[in-house]
Amino acid sequence: MESRVQGPRMDALYEVVWVPIVDPNIEYTDAMDIQFEDMKKTMPWYLVYHPSNIDRVLKKFIGDRWHFRRKPIVVVLDPQGRELNPNAIHMMWVWGSTAFPFTTAREEALWRMETWRLELLVSDMDPTIFNWARDGKYIFLYGGDDIEWIRKFTSNARAMATVARIPLEMTYVGKSKNTENVKSAIATINVEKLSYCWQDTTLIWFFWTRIESMLFSKIQVEQTNDEDPIMPQIKKLLSYDADGSWALLCKGSEILTTGHGFTMLRTVADFDLWKEHAPTMGFDFSFKEYHDKLHVPAADHFEPN
Structure with a gap:
């Protein structure tokens, strides 16, 4: 504010x-x-x-x-x-x-004027992300504080982008809670150069405060019906944050899909299994189709080779 x-x-x-x-x-x-x-x-x-x-x-x-x-x-x-x-x-x-x-x-x-897009999520808090979106790059926003998942996800995502020849950027947005764990994750991301991330945890706090405010605002104006395309996405993002790791893939301003850490890691790690469809069906459609068919296991997280 x-x-x-x-x-x-x-x-x-x-x-x-x-x-x-x-x-x-x-x-x-x-x-x-x-x-x-x-x-x-x-x-x-x-x-x-x-x-x-x-x-x-x-x-x-x-x-x-x-x-x-x-x-x-x-x-x-x-x-x-x-x-x-x-x-x-x-x-x-x-x-x-x-x-x-x-x-x-x-x-x-x-x-009524809003759509589920990258600008709604990050507002004007980071010009870097806006420049990526303006240039039409693929962008992963990802969160959680499991550093092993972060290492595996970023390395597999980078390898996928290299083979697919797509311009990909990644931004770590932390968690709504567990600030000390987030600080530790930021330090590791910086030292190992895993991805771009917000250095100031105040930005991370602001990001999650805005997401929660979207939920409460929707409830206050009673825009929570089944026809509302934004409310389910807000709830999904907050649910993933509470559960652990997650990632959201954009192409420019368009949000292609949001997923649990397990399904997103498996999708980027399994690129060799679905890349043959990408030339004809397009990378965007192929990624989303493969990802959306995956199911989150009850307990164990995926461990790629």
């Missing part, structure tokens, strides 16, 4: 007020006060001067009215103080200031 200081000029049309609410059942300690003061120094928006200024009755009202518990929410009010959106934080994570005026109607309209 952009700050008012650094965001696009559209942010001049709105103001943000931070209401720092502390759980009334928790004792407010000196350590918490130091943390609050540190946060306040970095806050570019307006804010209530201190948590003690917020009355218990107001805390209860905010909890009852807008279902605030622990996670941040952004309630949108018009110039007359009328409520426009009970929680716009998810659409802000996904679209930033483009989502102005942050109404539910705007959220619904943005989703």
Whole structure:
């Protein structure tokens, strides 16, 4: 979410007020006060001067009215103080200031214009990936923290690209949790030059926060029916992240297929078994057809030769 200081000029049309609410059942300690003061120094928006200024009755009202518990929410009010959106934080994570005026109607309209594409996933957080997409390259986004899987997947994918003579790039996007494991994986990827990856774990956190926000945004505007092509893909990506390793293959902006670590590793490792179909059926179709016919085993992961 952009700050008012650094965001696009559209942010001049709105103001943000931070209401720092502390759980009334928790004792407010000196350590918490130091943390609050540190946060306040970095806050570019307006804010209530201190948590003690917020009355218990107001805390209860905010909890009852807008279902605030622990996670941040952004309630949108018009110039007359009328409520426009009970929680716009998810659409802000996904679209930033483009989502102005942050109404539910705007959220619904943005989703109607969206398609399942690379730009939706990575936003404008990485110009390198955008340049690859613009050049029409094949791109693997992959995640997990199993370094042995990462080694096998990247080496087999690179070998496949060489034989198939396709321009392929790979980007490691980590996991939504287990930050220390992700840091270790990034270090290994860098030392062994396995692929491109985000060096700053804040980018990885932002990537997964946006994916989760897409899910919550869809639920909030009730765009979860069977005809929605995006929601199943969001759920699939979050499921793979929770389960372990995964990869997603794009050609330019187009997402060809997303798969569990087992099926994706086996597809790139088994290229010799399906490459004969690629010249006539095309690499894209052949890869997707072979991959989508594979089944994830109940427990064991594939171990290629």
